[in-house]
Amino acid sequence: MSFATSTNRLNFKRSFALLDAPDSYAPSAKGLSLFLNKPSGKIVTQDHVNSKDHIQLLWACVAGVVSAAILIAPANDEIDIELLVGCRATQWQTNIFAPAPFETKPLYKTFSSLQDYPHSPRTVEAMHSYTTDWNPERIVWSVDGSDVRMFRADVVRRFTRTVTSSPLIAALIEDVIIFQSSLSKSSIASTLPLLLVNKLPNLRTLAIQFSAVLVSAAFCHSMTSFPALTALNLSDVTLASITALRRLLTALPRLYDLMLDHVAFETRGIWETLTLYESQMPRVRRLSIIESRNALPVLPLLARHVERLVISVGMLKANAFANLDGLVFNHLTSLTIRSYDALSEGVMDFFSRARADGLRTITVISREADLQSIQHPELLREIFRERCSLEQAVLKTDLRRLESVTVVIAMTWAMDHDYKEGQVAKILKERMPAAVKECRNSLSVLHRRGLLRVAASSLVGRRWDEALVMLWPEEGAQGAPSYTLLYGVPSPLDAIVNFLDKPPS
Template identity: 65%
Template sequence: MSYSTSIRDGPLGILPIDVYEHIMDCVHSSCLEEDEVRTMQMTLYSCALTCRAWHPRSRFLLYQSLMVYSYRVYARNQDAVRRLAHTITLSPFIADLVQHVTVYEVSPSRSGIASTLPLLLVNRLPKLRTMTIQYTCLLVNAAFCHSMASFPALTTVTLSYVMLASVTAFRRLLAALPRLYDLRLDRVAFETRGMWETGALYENQMPRVRWLSIIATQDELPVLPLLARHVERLAISFNVLKGNASLDGLVFDHLTSLTIRSSYGPFVDDVTEFFSRARADMLQTITVTTLEMDMRSIVEDRKLLETFGERCLLEQLAVLRADLRRLESVTVVLVQTQYVDYKEDRVAEILEEWMPAAVKECREALSVLHRRGLLRVAAAAQMGRRQDGALVCVWPEEGAQAVPSYTRQFGVPVLLDAIVNVLEKMPRKT
């Protein structure tokens, strides 16, 4: 009777557990869409039941990031959330694994999952670091604030397409998060305006936020008077900066990096007024994203270069009029692409073909900054189906022998963050 040794039984079939864990890590990190998340979860469930060696890593990945999507009937959603809370309550070792919670709830109700989930998990998530709430109305009452304050490791909060009752509710939420380090506001709105002018009176009650992002939200969102003093990195839409340009007494004691996502219209007067009224003595880098389009527009639309010179001149005037003595660099992001069907190699080819002419025109339009050695030119593009993948390109100084540098960024869902991350890691001039 013959016997053939299988691969599993032979020495070639024995792989280090690190290899299997790395594969499970790749499965966990390679999807963001809802259908992909469900497939990933089922795969990790199967891994957890395969053998004892695979169980710890697969369980860690299953519960490290909790993503709650709400599309079904409201009663079913609440039942699912209660079952989740029940599991965490009865299993402290699982609660210790949870680090990230995302609630995606397409609902106008202020009594939905986003408003009730923290209450059910109060004092249950000792290692929760980030919370993201999207597409919902949020009820910020005393119970909600108490539950948010019960997460001792919570340092990052993202509100995207969220409606709050008033600015008072917003201030109450911030005051409940004394360890908040990173705050991201994307299209946040209020049902009532309230007394925004009194925001500075509550400054001492606010957390010391270091990274602040305010994108495409209400023009007069009263965040800067509350948090300006401790912010180190600020990303802001031009409309928000314009809405805060008339504020007096803004002091940025620690601001070193400013990113402005601008529009197509002139903005020199508003930027100049903002810097004339605010103090940012430590500011070292300014990044201006001038255009936002899909990848096909780069190839087909030649009108971009016709209007680009005027835009650059306005930006140059705004920077030169401001008294920024520590300024080290001004980066102009010529293209911020949002079309994700191209592969990485094709994205690089398009940028290499189109960008040299745009870079040359940028340097000519911003000649003063270029001669002073302050100007950097960059481009960024999302890649493939991954919504958190980006390719960031930075062009060297004119006359340099080096070719443009290409940096891949993963796990950064906001393209602006990818740009800032790459620029901050580049060596500074001495």
């Protein structure tokens, strides 16, 4: 550390006090020198593979001070605890470092987790007993006799062992869903791809749900090792920042289908610089942006190639001013808007700020209506009254290639009912004609031009992964609807979009 030319050394020595041992530093005319000397006294080492270690520790809250108890192996594998008292006096951190051969630096935060104190006093300034207990099957961290974190090897070992031991089975895997209710960055979502590098040659779809994901360099490297990966679904996922999302997208040059549903960021990051990376983005054709606590500035990055856009009205509002102005969708042919609230602001913002001259189909998914209540005219009028803004927006926009506008009523029911496919179809056939008529009256101009379609969707059974979608003919509310049953759908929204993209003949 050296002094700048404007620094007065004597003033610096009077106002700057070092608290370390006298032989660990030396101020001089050239600056301040710091020395890391080996501590005096006997050092005891012990080699063992599996064990339980205890340490009692308290620390003062001083900014910038980190205290750690580290267990380290000759290959630099490490298990530790850290007291980050400078920024979090009420929490402590557990870490694992196990670098793979291709990694050139530690994967900070990949296997890390912040822990609370289960008992009072809940601060690092009090004396606590920390325990690390590990064996080949799991690592357990405890404080004051209470377990606070367990990292298990068998969570991913069974799957990775099967994949690595049988190339035939690995070649058959096309879809992987990682579902884990955890906000820890050491979650399976952050670690499993690292263990499967170059192991899944035909993996096409990766879905991560209810998890925090650390997008490290190693994580991106693992994603690039899946040559067939074209679809990524992130649902209720937390990322460090928008920069992490940008790194993830640039690591997937073959990405075709991207769904972002309730994606959150720990920090906002510098969104304004994202446009610098537009040329590095994958050519995503199918983009779904459902909900988020933040605006998602991915539309400007991906708009040039998107052919099918699924977006909620809430995300349209959140992105209207920051990301829609002057945006041109050169290849957009299908727009699906999920609207459980009033349509006017979101739809008008999209068509007034962005251009999509090649748009052919527009689908609006209505608010959820109870399966038993659609027979009430007042409810139907409430549902379709707000659809008038959709008609106004469409008519004001010069969409010369527009072929259809579909209004979908999404159905639900109480959990104590267990409707079978035939029962749901019967109820919809009996009660939807009135809804079809009300919709056509509300959107009369679109109906007269032959652009309006009316559909209904409903989950079937208790598994919540089967959906029935019914589409009524353009003329005659009493006409027999076409319908299909979709299995294994993650949400009614997916069922509706998949069905309406290719309706049955």
